[in-house]
Amino acid sequence: MTSTLVAAGAMVGVTGAAAAPMAPGLGGIIGAGIGQPVTDFTAGRYIVTLADEAVATYTGGVDGFAATTPGAGARLDPQSRASETYSDYLGDKQKAVAASVDAVIDYSYTLALNAFAAELTARQAAKLSAEKDVVAITPDELKHVTATSSTDFMGLSGDDGVWAKTGGAETAGGGRRHRRARHRSGAGEPLLRRRPARHDAWRGSVPRW
Known part of the structure; x- marks a missing residue:
């Protein structure tokens, strides 16, 4: 035991x-x-x-x-x-x-x-x-260890839950707003763009004396 x-x-x-x-x-x-x-x-x-x-x-x-x-x-x-x-x-x-x-x-x-x-x-x-x-x-x-299911606690599951009223758990989280959030977080431009320093833009050669 x-x-x-x-x-x-x-x-x-x-x-x-x-x-x-x-x-x-x-x-x-x-x-x-x-x-x-x-x-x-x-x-x-x-x-x-x-x-x-x-x-x-x-x-x-x-x-x-x-x-x-x-x-x-x-x-x-x-x-x-x-x-x-x-x-x-x-x-x-x-x-x-x-x-x-x-x-x-x-x-x-x-x-x-x-x-x-x-x-x-x-x-x-x-x-x-x-x-x-x-x-x-x-x-x-x-x-x-015993615990209450978080989906039950939040009122998502069950016949009267949010999922049942919005098409079921299989489609939960879908929709245009969700896709837009994915686009912005996964495929958008970087939040900060570094400005090139002067030496970054130089592509010439250094003269020899």
């Missing part, structure tokens, strides 16, 4: 960190260390988000790890020593959380989001929801 998160960087397996942005409504099922597990889970693939800040937003505070968030106007350097060491720290914590329920991490996100993707049983997901380091457990679902 394809992730609902759109990766902000390369997505790799457990052996390397990957980046994914925070998706709207990510906290579909919240753990947040509530102390009591949520029970309405089904077996499936989940995105498990942890509490620590991701590399892109980490401003410091964890002993031994310098801040990694870039300054104003600067870009994140994921290959800097600070970024790599803090990313490893996040990865290790993700592995520990997954191991607490005998789950196997499929993908690890550390740059834009501190989370991992894994196949979980209902019991594993419920247990993770009570972990103090877990802030959200979201089903990893395939989402389809």
Whole structure:
């Protein structure tokens, strides 16, 4: 099943960190260390988000790890020593959380989001929801983009649409005005004509002394 998160960087397996942005409504099922597990889970693939800040937003505070968030106007350097060491720290914590329920991490996100993707049983997901380091457990679902047809939106199609009243979609855009526009744009004279300089008009020879 394809992730609902759109990766902000390369997505790799457990052996390397990957980046994914925070998706709207990510906290579909919240753990947040509530102390009591949520029970309405089904077996499936989940995105498990942890509490620590991701590399892109980490401003410091964890002993031994310098801040990694870039300054104003600067870009994140994921290959800097600070970024790599803090990313490893996040990865290790993700592995520990997954191991607490005998789950196997499929993908690890550390740059834009501190989370991992894994196949979980209902019991594993419920247990993770009570972990103090877990802030959200979201089903990893395939989402389809939906849109309204522009021809419908503009009132062109349909029995009462503009096309039906003007002869049908097959002849839409025809007519003298359309042909004239094509002539002016495709076969007319250039808008600007360069006036020849004096040396452009000279066709004689330069005398030799």
